[in-house]
Amino acid sequence: MVTSSSSIPSIQSAASAQSRAVPAVLAxxxxxxxxxxxxxAAPSMIHNAxxxxxxxxxxxCH
Structure with a gap:
């Protein structure tokens, strides 16, 4: 007997990877x-940092 449940984990893992990729790209x-x-930036404090x-x-920078 062949079941079609093997495609469900791959769809869930693809959605999970995509949902993690969006925040990673934004960060x-x-x-x-x-x-x-x-x-x-012009201020010397930020420049030196x-x-x-x-x-x-x-x-x-110079």
């Missing part, structure tokens, strides 16, 4: 915007 986008926003990271990634 990544927020992180990139935060990094770029503080990386090129991200200075070494920017140089390590090859981003200019």
């Amino acid at each position: 990544l986008a927020f992180g990139v915007l935060l990094f770029l926003g503080t990386g090129f 991200t200075h070494d990271t920017r140089h390590a990634l090859g981003l200019p």
Whole structure:
């Protein structure tokens, strides 16, 4: 006897993976915007906080 219940777990796992991907992509986008926003900001306090990271990634700041 062949059952069709084998397709249900794959549908659930695909939906679960997609539901986890959306927050992950949003968090990544927020992180990139935060990094770029503080990386090129004018105040010296923010500039100094991200200075070494920017140089390590090859981003200019001077």
